[in-house]
Amino acid sequence: MRPKQVLALRPHHALCLLLFCPDGHSVRYAEKMRQLIRRIEQEEGSHIRMIPTPDEICGYCPYYDQGLCQKEDEVFCSDVNVLARCGLRFGDVVPWAELRRGLIAHIVEAGVIDEVCRGCMYLVRCRGRAPAHPGP
Ligand code: SF4
Numbered sequence: 465m466r467p468k469q470v471l472a473l474r475p476h477h478a479l480c481l482l483l484f485c486p487d488g489h490s491v492r493y494a495e496k497m498r499q500l501i502r503r504i505e506q507e508e509g510s511h512i513r514m515i516p517t518p519d520e521i522c523g524y525c526p527y528y529d530q531g532l533c534q535k536e537d538e539v540f541c542s543d544v545n546v547l548a549r550c551g552l553r554f555g556d557v558v559p560w561a562e563l564r565r566g567l568i569a570h571i572v573e574a575g576v577i578d579e580v581c582r583g584c585m586y587l588v589r590c591r592g593r594a595p596a597h598p599g600p
């Protein structure tokens with residue numbers, strides 16, 4: 465049996481991956497997101513570890529500076545909200561397929577993305593958006 469693949473993510477980034485659209489992002493950020501989407505969707509048994517610190521995506525973001533997120537207060541609230549709505553905690557490791565179902569049911573279909581993603585400049589675009597890829 466293949467070892468499970470574990471990707472460490474800030475919790476709200478799981479939602480960003482689910483609803484990803486390249487418009488408005490830099491080429492390198494968009495390519496990184498596509499790479500991670502391929503990884504979690506195509507690798508059998510992908511798992512996500514919920515972390516409260518910068519992850520693989522942050523290094524491609526304009527708000528990342530010297531190891532810190534310049535929007536930490538805002539994104540931490542989003543992280544906590546995603547965890548609460550999906551019944552998870554920091555440190556949990558969860559199969560992507562299960563997390564994906566939780567994000568869709570408890571955030572996208574529940575219509576609470578405005579609360580979860582408060583302050584994000586891409587909210588208008590992500591609001592009402594269907595998952596951008598079919599899932600594992
Ligand atoms: S609104 Fe922002 S934080 Fe929320 S899923 Fe979209 S890009 Fe990510």
Ligand code: SF4
Nearest residue numbers: 522525527528533539
């Ligand atoms: S640096 Fe902050 S805003 Fe940028 S991707 Fe990381 S957590 Fe999100």
